[in-house]
Amino acid sequence: MKKDALEAQIEKIADLIIQSGSIIVFTGAGISTESGIPDFRSPGGVWTKFDPREFTYQRFVGDIEVRRKAWQFFRAIPWTEVKPNRAHFAVVELEKMGKVDCIITQNIDGLHQMAGNTATRVIELHGTTRFVHCLKCGKRWPRDEIEQWLDQGIEVPMCDDCGGIMKSATISFGQSMPLEETREAEQRSRQCDLCIVIGSSLVVYPAAHMPVYAVQSGAKLVIINRDPTPLDSAASVVVNAGAGETMVKVLEIVKAKAASIRN
Numbered sequence: 001m002k003k004d005a006l007e008a009q010i011e012k013i014a015d016l017i018i019q020s021g022s023i024i025v026f027t028g029a030g031i032s033t034e035s036g037i038p039d040f041r042s043p044g045g046v047w048t049k050f051d052p053r054e055f056t057y058q059r060f061v062g063d064i065e066v067r068r069k070a071w072q073f074f075r076a077i078p079w080t081e082v083k084p085n086r087a088h089f090a091v092v093e094l095e096k097m098g099k100v101d102c103i104i105t106q107n108i109d110g111l112h113q114m115a116g117n118t119a120t121r122v123i124e125l126h127g128t129t130r131f132v133h134c135l136k137c138g139k140r141w142p143r144d145e146i147e148q149w150l151d152q153g154i155e156v157p158m159c160d161d162c163g164g165i166m167k168s169a170t171i172s173f174g175q176s177m178p179l180e181e182t183r184e185a186e187q188r189s190r191q192c193d194l195c196i197v198i199g200s201s202l203v204v205y206p207a208a209h210m211p212v213y214a215v216q217s218g219a220k221l222v223i224i225n226r227d228p229t230p231l232d233s234a235a236s237v238v239v240n241a242g243a244g245e246t247m248v249k250v251l252e253i254v255k256a257k258a259a260s261i262r263n
Protein backbone atom coordinates (compact mmCIF):
# COMPACT_ATOMS: atom_id res chain seq x y z
CA MET A 1 0.00 0.00 0.00
CA LYS A 2 1.36 3.48 -0.91
CA LYS A 3 2.28 5.73 2.01
CA ASP A 4 -0.41 8.35 1.34
CA ALA A 5 -3.10 5.71 0.89
CA LEU A 6 -1.98 4.01 4.11
CA GLU A 7 -2.09 7.29 6.03
CA ALA A 8 -5.57 8.01 4.68
CA GLN A 9 -6.75 4.58 5.86
CA ILE A 10 -5.23 5.12 9.29
CA GLU A 11 -6.93 8.50 9.58
CA LYS A 12 -10.23 6.84 8.62
CA ILE A 13 -9.78 4.33 11.45
CA ALA A 14 -9.13 7.18 13.90
CA ASP A 15 -12.31 8.93 12.74
CA LEU A 16 -14.35 5.76 13.18
CA ILE A 17 -12.97 5.36 16.70
CA ILE A 18 -13.83 8.95 17.61
CA GLN A 19 -17.37 8.57 16.24
CA SER A 20 -17.88 5.28 18.02
CA GLY A 21 -19.40 4.75 21.46
CA SER A 22 -18.84 1.03 21.84
CA ILE A 23 -15.90 -0.78 20.29
CA ILE A 24 -15.12 -4.47 20.20
CA VAL A 25 -11.46 -5.28 19.61
CA PHE A 26 -11.10 -8.76 18.12
CA THR A 27 -7.54 -10.10 18.23
CA GLY A 28 -5.62 -13.08 16.90
CA ALA A 29 -2.10 -14.41 16.91
CA GLY A 30 -0.89 -11.53 14.70
CA ILE A 31 -1.15 -8.99 17.53
CA SER A 32 1.39 -11.01 19.50
CA THR A 33 4.02 -11.80 16.84
CA GLU A 34 5.85 -8.58 17.76
CA SER A 35 6.08 -10.00 21.29
CA GLY A 36 7.97 -12.98 19.86
CA ILE A 37 5.11 -15.52 19.72
CA PRO A 38 4.89 -16.90 16.19
CA ASP A 39 1.44 -17.14 14.61
CA PHE A 40 0.19 -20.32 12.96
CA ARG A 41 0.24 -19.40 9.37
CA SER A 42 3.46 -17.46 8.91
CA PRO A 43 6.42 -19.75 8.14
CA GLY A 44 8.94 -20.95 10.73
CA GLY A 45 8.95 -21.13 14.51
CA VAL A 46 7.50 -23.54 16.96
CA TRP A 47 4.64 -24.66 14.75
CA THR A 48 7.07 -26.39 12.40
CA LYS A 49 8.14 -28.64 15.31
CA PHE A 50 4.70 -29.15 16.83
CA ASP A 51 1.47 -29.42 14.91
CA PRO A 52 -1.36 -28.48 17.26
CA ARG A 53 -3.75 -30.50 15.06
CA GLU A 54 -1.91 -33.55 16.39
CA PHE A 55 -3.15 -32.67 19.85
CA THR A 56 -6.87 -32.96 19.29
CA TYR A 57 -8.77 -33.19 22.54
CA GLN A 58 -9.78 -36.77 21.78
CA ARG A 59 -6.18 -37.86 21.10
CA PHE A 60 -4.93 -35.99 24.18
CA VAL A 61 -7.41 -37.72 26.45
CA GLY A 62 -7.06 -41.11 24.83
CA ASP A 63 -3.30 -41.52 24.44
CA ILE A 64 -0.61 -40.97 27.06
CA GLU A 65 2.06 -40.56 24.36
CA VAL A 66 0.12 -37.65 22.85
CA ARG A 67 -0.08 -36.14 26.34
CA ARG A 68 3.68 -36.58 26.82
CA LYS A 69 4.32 -34.65 23.60
CA ALA A 70 1.68 -32.06 24.45
CA TRP A 71 3.48 -31.31 27.73
CA GLN A 72 6.71 -30.74 25.78
CA PHE A 73 4.75 -28.41 23.52
CA PHE A 74 3.42 -26.66 26.67
CA ARG A 75 6.99 -25.46 27.30
CA ALA A 76 8.10 -24.89 23.71
CA ILE A 77 7.18 -21.20 23.91
CA PRO A 78 8.46 -19.32 26.99
CA TRP A 79 4.95 -18.02 27.74
CA THR A 80 5.86 -16.59 31.15
CA GLU A 81 8.67 -14.49 29.68
CA VAL A 82 6.76 -12.88 26.80
CA LYS A 83 5.75 -9.26 27.20
CA PRO A 84 2.95 -7.23 25.62
CA ASN A 85 3.93 -4.99 22.70
CA ARG A 86 2.86 -1.55 21.46
CA ALA A 87 -0.29 -2.91 19.80
CA HIS A 88 -1.48 -4.36 23.13
CA PHE A 89 -0.67 -1.06 24.87
CA ALA A 90 -2.60 0.89 22.24
CA VAL A 91 -5.66 -1.23 23.04
CA VAL A 92 -5.18 -0.37 26.72
CA GLU A 93 -5.13 3.35 25.81
CA LEU A 94 -8.37 2.94 23.90
CA GLU A 95 -9.94 1.32 26.95
CA LYS A 96 -8.74 4.20 29.14
CA MET A 97 -10.50 6.61 26.76
CA GLY A 98 -13.72 4.75 27.55
CA LYS A 99 -14.04 3.47 24.00
CA VAL A 100 -13.67 -0.29 24.46
CA ASP A 101 -16.62 -2.45 25.45
CA CYS A 102 -14.50 -5.59 25.40
CA ILE A 103 -11.62 -7.40 23.80
CA ILE A 104 -12.50 -10.73 22.26
CA THR A 105 -9.33 -12.70 21.75
CA GLN A 106 -8.41 -15.98 20.15
CA ASN A 107 -5.04 -15.75 21.86
CA ILE A 108 -4.05 -17.90 24.77
CA ASP A 109 -1.11 -15.73 25.84
CA GLY A 110 -2.77 -13.46 28.43
CA LEU A 111 -0.97 -10.41 27.00
CA HIS A 112 -4.01 -8.10 26.95
CA GLN A 113 -4.39 -8.45 30.71
CA MET A 114 -0.65 -8.13 31.23
CA ALA A 115 -0.66 -4.91 29.18
CA GLY A 116 -3.29 -3.45 31.51
CA ASN A 117 -6.69 -4.12 29.99
CA THR A 118 -9.32 -4.85 32.64
CA ALA A 119 -9.44 -8.63 32.98
CA THR A 120 -13.24 -8.71 33.01
CA ARG A 121 -13.26 -6.95 29.64
CA VAL A 122 -11.08 -9.62 28.02
CA ILE A 123 -13.02 -12.59 26.63
CA GLU A 124 -10.68 -15.50 25.90
CA LEU A 125 -12.41 -17.71 23.34
CA HIS A 126 -9.64 -20.30 23.21
CA GLY A 127 -8.73 -20.35 26.89
CA THR A 128 -5.38 -19.50 28.41
CA THR A 129 -1.97 -21.03 28.71
CA ARG A 130 -1.51 -19.26 32.07
CA PHE A 131 -3.40 -22.02 33.90
CA VAL A 132 -3.60 -25.80 33.98
CA HIS A 133 -6.70 -27.68 35.09
CA CYS A 134 -7.84 -31.19 35.95
CA LEU A 135 -10.33 -32.55 33.43
CA LYS A 136 -11.97 -34.70 36.13
CA CYS A 137 -12.38 -32.54 39.26
CA GLY A 138 -11.71 -29.08 37.80
CA LYS A 139 -8.82 -28.24 40.15
CA ARG A 140 -6.79 -25.35 38.72
CA TRP A 141 -3.11 -24.50 39.05
CA PRO A 142 -1.10 -21.49 37.89
CA ARG A 143 1.19 -22.46 35.04
CA ASP A 144 4.39 -21.77 37.08
CA GLU A 145 3.48 -24.46 39.59
CA ILE A 146 3.13 -27.12 36.91
CA GLU A 147 6.35 -25.99 35.25
CA GLN A 148 8.04 -26.87 38.54
CA TRP A 149 6.54 -30.39 38.39
CA LEU A 150 7.89 -30.75 34.85
CA ASP A 151 11.31 -29.46 36.03
CA GLN A 152 11.30 -32.20 38.65
CA GLY A 153 10.99 -34.81 35.90
CA ILE A 154 7.23 -35.45 35.80
CA GLU A 155 6.53 -35.91 32.10
CA VAL A 156 2.74 -36.36 32.21
CA PRO A 157 1.26 -34.63 35.27
CA MET A 158 -1.83 -36.16 36.91
CA CYS A 159 -4.11 -34.41 39.41
CA ASP A 160 -2.73 -34.63 42.96
CA ASP A 161 -6.28 -34.63 44.38
CA CYS A 162 -8.21 -37.08 42.21
CA GLY A 163 -5.69 -38.63 39.81
CA GLY A 164 -7.49 -37.13 36.79
CA ILE A 165 -5.91 -36.07 33.50
CA MET A 166 -4.44 -32.57 33.61
CA LYS A 167 -4.41 -30.22 30.64
CA SER A 168 -3.46 -26.62 29.99
CA ALA A 169 -6.58 -24.44 30.20
CA THR A 170 -6.59 -23.89 26.43
CA ILE A 171 -9.19 -25.06 23.94
CA SER A 172 -7.73 -27.77 21.71
CA PHE A 173 -8.82 -28.81 18.25
CA GLY A 174 -11.88 -31.03 18.66
CA GLN A 175 -12.79 -29.47 22.02
CA SER A 176 -16.01 -27.48 22.52
CA MET A 177 -15.74 -23.75 22.83
CA PRO A 178 -16.32 -22.34 26.34
CA LEU A 179 -20.08 -21.77 26.47
CA GLU A 180 -20.24 -18.65 28.60
CA GLU A 181 -17.42 -16.83 26.79
CA THR A 182 -18.80 -17.70 23.36
CA ARG A 183 -22.29 -16.53 24.31
CA GLU A 184 -21.01 -13.29 25.80
CA ALA A 185 -18.73 -12.61 22.82
CA GLU A 186 -21.63 -13.09 20.43
CA GLN A 187 -23.94 -10.84 22.44
CA ARG A 188 -21.37 -8.05 22.69
CA SER A 189 -20.41 -8.36 19.04
CA ARG A 190 -24.05 -7.83 18.11
CA GLN A 191 -24.23 -4.70 20.29
CA CYS A 192 -21.07 -2.82 19.31
CA ASP A 193 -20.96 -0.03 16.75
CA LEU A 194 -17.37 -0.68 15.66
CA CYS A 195 -15.37 -3.91 15.50
CA ILE A 196 -11.60 -3.61 15.09
CA VAL A 197 -9.87 -6.83 14.06
CA ILE A 198 -6.14 -6.88 14.83
CA GLY A 199 -3.88 -9.69 13.62
CA SER A 200 -6.25 -12.47 12.68
CA SER A 201 -6.51 -14.48 9.49
CA LEU A 202 -10.25 -14.78 10.27
CA VAL A 203 -10.36 -18.37 9.13
CA VAL A 204 -10.66 -20.08 12.52
CA TYR A 205 -14.33 -20.70 13.36
CA PRO A 206 -16.45 -20.27 15.41
CA ALA A 207 -14.26 -17.39 16.69
CA ALA A 208 -14.30 -15.64 13.31
CA HIS A 209 -18.11 -15.44 13.50
CA MET A 210 -17.78 -12.56 15.97
CA PRO A 211 -16.84 -9.84 13.45
CA VAL A 212 -19.54 -11.27 11.15
CA TYR A 213 -22.16 -10.86 13.92
CA ALA A 214 -20.98 -7.27 14.41
CA VAL A 215 -21.36 -6.43 10.71
CA GLN A 216 -24.73 -8.21 10.49
CA SER A 217 -25.94 -6.04 13.38
CA GLY A 218 -24.95 -2.82 11.64
CA ALA A 219 -21.50 -2.19 13.12
CA LYS A 220 -18.61 -0.87 11.08
CA LEU A 221 -15.64 -3.19 10.63
CA VAL A 222 -11.93 -2.31 10.57
CA ILE A 223 -9.30 -4.96 9.77
CA ILE A 224 -5.62 -4.47 10.60
CA ASN A 225 -3.79 -7.55 9.39
CA ARG A 226 -0.61 -8.15 7.44
CA ASP A 227 -2.39 -10.42 4.96
CA PRO A 228 -5.82 -10.27 3.33
CA THR A 229 -8.71 -12.02 5.09
CA PRO A 230 -12.02 -13.46 3.83
CA LEU A 231 -13.90 -10.60 5.54
CA ASP A 232 -12.03 -7.74 3.84
CA SER A 233 -14.92 -6.97 1.50
CA ALA A 234 -17.22 -6.36 4.48
CA ALA A 235 -14.83 -3.88 6.11
CA SER A 236 -14.98 -0.07 5.98
CA VAL A 237 -11.19 0.03 6.29
CA VAL A 238 -8.54 -2.64 5.70
CA VAL A 239 -4.91 -1.98 6.56
CA ASN A 240 -2.41 -4.65 5.48
CA ALA A 241 0.45 -3.62 7.76
CA GLY A 242 2.01 -4.43 11.13
CA ALA A 243 -0.33 -4.22 14.12
CA GLY A 244 2.14 -2.31 16.33
CA GLU A 245 3.11 0.46 13.92
CA THR A 246 -0.51 0.86 12.74
CA MET A 247 -2.03 1.03 16.21
CA VAL A 248 0.58 3.56 17.38
CA LYS A 249 -0.30 5.85 14.47
CA VAL A 250 -4.05 5.34 14.92
CA LEU A 251 -3.76 6.27 18.57
CA GLU A 252 -1.69 9.38 17.88
CA ILE A 253 -4.36 10.68 15.51
CA VAL A 254 -7.22 9.75 17.85
CA LYS A 255 -5.54 11.66 20.68
CA ALA A 256 -4.78 14.69 18.51
CA LYS A 257 -8.32 14.83 17.13
CA ALA A 258 -9.88 14.28 20.55
CA ALA A 259 -7.77 17.15 21.96
CA SER A 260 -8.77 19.50 19.14
CA ILE A 261 -12.47 18.64 19.68
CA ARG A 262 -12.09 19.50 23.41
CA ASN A 263 -10.40 22.86 22.68
Ligand code: NAD
Nearest residue numbers: 028029030039040041106107108109200201226227242243
Ligand atom coordinates in the same frame (compact mmCIF):
# COMPACT_ATOMS: atom_id res chain seq x y z
P1 NAD B 1 -3.44 -16.96 12.36
O1 NAD B 1 -2.07 -17.51 12.61
O2 NAD B 1 -4.41 -17.78 11.58
O3 NAD B 1 -3.34 -15.57 11.64
C1 NAD B 1 -2.55 -14.55 12.12
C2 NAD B 1 -2.67 -13.39 11.14
O4 NAD B 1 -1.91 -12.34 11.70
C3 NAD B 1 -2.10 -13.70 9.76
O5 NAD B 1 -3.08 -13.46 8.79
C4 NAD B 1 -0.91 -12.73 9.62
O6 NAD B 1 -0.88 -12.12 8.35
C5 NAD B 1 -1.20 -11.68 10.67
N1 NAD B 1 -0.03 -11.11 11.30
C6 NAD B 1 1.07 -11.72 11.77
N2 NAD B 1 1.89 -10.85 12.38
C7 NAD B 1 1.29 -9.65 12.27
C8 NAD B 1 1.64 -8.33 12.69
N3 NAD B 1 2.76 -8.08 13.37
N4 NAD B 1 0.78 -7.33 12.42
C9 NAD B 1 -0.38 -7.55 11.73
N5 NAD B 1 -0.75 -8.76 11.31
C10 NAD B 1 0.07 -9.80 11.58
O7 NAD B 1 -4.00 -16.56 13.78
P2 NAD B 1 -5.47 -16.55 14.32
O8 NAD B 1 -6.38 -15.93 13.33
O9 NAD B 1 -5.38 -15.96 15.68
O10 NAD B 1 -5.85 -18.09 14.46
C11 NAD B 1 -4.92 -19.03 14.93
C12 NAD B 1 -5.24 -19.79 16.21
O11 NAD B 1 -4.00 -20.05 16.85
C13 NAD B 1 -6.03 -19.01 17.21
O12 NAD B 1 -7.10 -19.80 17.51
C14 NAD B 1 -5.15 -18.88 18.45
O13 NAD B 1 -5.80 -19.45 19.55
C15 NAD B 1 -3.95 -19.75 18.21
N6 NAD B 1 -2.64 -19.09 18.45
C16 NAD B 1 -2.50 -18.23 19.48
C17 NAD B 1 -1.30 -17.59 19.68
C18 NAD B 1 -1.17 -16.63 20.84
O14 NAD B 1 -1.87 -16.78 21.83
N7 NAD B 1 -0.33 -15.60 20.74
C19 NAD B 1 -0.22 -17.82 18.83
C20 NAD B 1 -0.40 -18.74 17.77
C21 NAD B 1 -1.63 -19.38 17.59
